Amino acid sequence: MGSKNKDVIRLEREAVIPILKPKLIMTLANLIEHSSDRAEFLKFCKRVEYTIRSWYLLQFEDLMQLYSLFDPVSGARKLQQQNLSSEEVDVLEQNFLTYLFQVMEKSNFKIATDEEIDVAHAGQYLLNLPITVDESKIDKTLLKRYFSEHPQPNLPDFADKVVYIIFRRGIGIDRTTEYFFMEKVDMIIARLWAFLLRLTRLEKLLSRRSRGRNKKEPTKDDEINPETDSEDLYVERIRLENMDLSIKNLVGKTTIQEPTFDRIIVVYRKASAKPNMDRGIYVKHFKNIPMADLEIVLPEKKSPGLTPMDWVTFLASAVVGLVTLFSSLQMPEADLWVIFAILSAVIGYCAKIYFSFQANMATYQNLITQSMYDKQLDSGRGTLLHLCDDVIQQEVKEVIISFFILMEQGKATMEDLDLRCEELIKEEFEESCNFDVDDAVDKLEKLKIVSRDSIGRYYCVGLKRANEIIGVTTEEQVFKARQGSSSA
Numbered sequence: 001m002g003s004k005n006k007d008v009i010r011l012e013r014e015a016v017i018p019i020l021k022p023k024l025i026m027t028l029a030n031l032i033e034h035s036s037d038r039a040e041f042l043k044f045c046k047r048v049e050y051t052i053r054s055w056y057l058l059q060f061e062d063l064m065q066l067y068s069l070f071d072p073v074s075g076a077r078k079l080q081q082q083n084l085s086s087e088e089v090d091v092l093e094q095n096f097l098t099y100l101f102q103v104m105e106k107s108n109f110k111i112a113t114d115e116e117i118d119v120a121h122a123g124q125y126l127l128n129l130p131i132t133v134d135e136s137k138i139d140k141t142l143l144k145r146y147f148s149e150h151p152q153p154n155l156p157d158f159a160d161k162v163v164y165i166i167f168r169r170g171i172g173i174d175r176t177t178e179y180f181f182m183e184k185v186d187m188i189i190a191r192l193w194a195f196l197l198r199l200t201r202l203e204k205l206l207s208r209r210s211r212g213r214n215k216k217e218p219t220k221d222d223e224i225n226p227e228t229d230s231e232d233l234y235v236e237r238i239r240l241e242n243m244d245l246s247i248k249n250l251v252g253k254t255t256i257q258e259p260t261f262d263r264i265i266v267v268y269r270k271a272s273a274k275p276n277m278d279r280g281i282y283v284k285h286f287k288n289i290p291m292a293d294l295e296i297v298l299p300e301k302k303s304p305g306l307t308p309m310d311w312v313t314f315l316a317s318a319v320v321g322l323v324t325l326f327s328s329l330q331m332p333e334a335d336l337w338v339i340f341a342i343l344s345a346v347i348g349y350c351a352k353i354y355f356s357f358q359a360n361m362a363t364y365q366n367l368i369t370q371s372m373y374d375k376q377l378d379s380g381r382g383t384l385l386h387l388c389d390d391v392i393q394q395e396v397k398e399v400i401i402s403f404f405i406l407m408e409q410g411k412a413t414m415e416d417l418d419l420r421c422e423e424l425i426k427e428e429f430e431e432s433c434n435f436d437v438d439d440a441v442d443k444l445e446k447l448k449i450v451s452r453d454s455i456g457r458y459y460c461v462g463l464k465r466a467n468e469i470i471g472v473t474t475e476e477q478v479f480k481a482r483q484g485s486s487s488a
Contacts, residue, residue: 007237009119009259011171013434016108017397017425018170021049024397027428028404040463044403049396050473051447060388063103064381066096071380072270072280079279089279090145096281097146100267100384107390108436109167109265112294113154116168120291123237125258126176128183131295134302138163139269142281163268164299170262171233174290177255180240184250187240189348196345233432235259237292258290265383268299285383286375296375398440399447401425406450406460413457414441 017024025045032038069075069082069092079089140163147155156166238257243249264286272278286297295301378386405420406412412420418437425431441458444450449466450458461469 007123007239007242008234009237011233011235011259013233013432014108014170015434015436016169016394017401017433017435018431019397019425019429021393021397024400024429028400031408031428037463040467041404044463044467044470045396045400046476047467047470047473048399048403048447049392050475051470052395052399052443053392054474056388056391059099059102063096063099063388064384066092066099067281067283067381067384070096070279070281072278072282073380075280076278093142093279093281094146094149097143098150100283101146101150103384103387103391104167104265107169107387107394109169109263109387111152111154112156112166112168114156116291117156117294120294123239123258123292124241125174125239125256125290125292127293127296131298132302133163133298134300135163137271137300139271142269143267165267166294166297167265167267168261168263171235172260172262172288173235173257174260174288175255175257177253179252180254180256183240184243184254187243188245188250189351191245192348193345196341199341258292261289261291261294263287263377264289264294264297265387266297266299270300282379283383284379285377285386287377289375395439395443398436399443401435402437402440402444403449403460403466406458407463411453411457411459414438417441417458 025042029038029041032041067075069079069089071078084092143163143165236257237259238255240254240256243254266284266286267281269281270278282299284297284299289297377383401421401424402417405417405424409420414437417440418435421435421437421440422433425433425435441450444458444460447466448469450460452458460466
């Protein structure tokens with residue numbers, strides 16, 4: 001599909017390593033020359049995972065135990081059995097949120113910032129209706145209290161109200177190929193309307209009124225500096241609004257493209273009356289959400305409709321069109337073509353609003369259904385179990401990659417180790433990430449399998465010695481006991 005201009009947005013690279021752990025281990029093991037060293041490396045990987053899992057066991061158990069008190073399904077009954085005061089429940093509530101935010105950070109989830117939300121809202125993909133949250137149905141104290149005690153930078157605007165919070169991780173691309181007949185008709189009418197406004201010089205009048213309402217545009221390709229932003233990720237939006245008008249494009253299938261948030265987690269609590277206050281905390285997990293359709297994951301959405309601004313624009317345009325029409329009729333030599341053009345534009349604009357709204361409502365219902373059955377991965381306890389496993393997998397992969405680099409390539413400074421790990425991921429797996437070298441080295445030092453020389457370079461012990469230092473894990477002992485009992 002041809003386009004008038006490219007819409008490219010710039011995104012930061014993610015720290016999450018987008019490689020499955022078994023694939024990572026086997027690929028690195030095959031790079032080791034001697035079979036005996038490969039066996040030691042596989043043992044090392046298992047012991048690293050078992051050890052890191054044990055580190056987080058108590059923290060994860062505390063997290064799950066706390067959530068059992070705030071589970072929307074069964075938490076109220078358990079809280080009643082505990083016979084706790086309101087103040088004690090508040091403390092437990094904040095403890096749960098503290099654990100939750102720590103796990104989010106460890107699994108590389110970030111709070112969606114204003115800039116990211118503006119980038120998402122600056123474009124349209126499949127959802128073309130204004131979606132808003134009914135804030136009267138969401139509790140306003142839960143997250144507000146947490147952020148007052150744990151202030152964080154770059155909180156989005158809605159954090160001032162703190163009715164919900166959105167976490168995001170990973171970037172992908174979604175493509176949709178359809179005929180988009182109604183959307184193309186809508187686009188043609190919009191362009192004809194814009195042409196008429198320019199022709200009648202009404203564009204300047206309307207632009208003055210809307211100038212103050214324009215949002216800040218996301219970073220476009222002409223603002224990108226390759227030297228300063230070489231580590232960022234660039235994704236192109238392919239939208240119908242930028243499509244070249246041609247018979248082929250209008251009657252044939254069209255592919256549109258939008259960057260996605262690979263994973264989205266939304267945290268909120270429903271509003272309830274004080275005497276019987278509902279303490280349930282909702283934690284919902286979504287996948288592959290197009291940025292421009294981010295509103296689809298919002299909690300307690302209002303039924304969409306025409307906004308007050310749509311009505312004002314519609315009525316103002318109709319009045320201006322009719323006034324212009326009557327003025328033309330009063331002229332001694334009225335131009336029938338001008339009258340026809342004005343009348344057609346007014347009728348076309350009304351038709352545009354009606355048919356666009358009907359088509360968008362149908363799309364909205366489909367997207368809501370899809371978000372419930374296809375896009376939602378899990379909620380509540382299931383989401384927390386996902387997060388706990390994500391933390392372990394990420395930590396294990398960081399340790400394995402950084403140790404492998406030191407083992408194969410020798411001593412390295414922190415900066416060199418960071419660069420080498422990213423190069424390995426790029427060369428062997430054709431993936432890219434912003435490797436968290438600080439966290440990786442911290443765990444290597446905690447395992448006591450790396451040291452630093454007098455000039456600040458890190459080096460590791462041998463594979464066999466590393467396995468001796470970590471020692472035989474409980475899982476290995478259980479596995480040996482099972483083998484012994486089965487052979488007997």
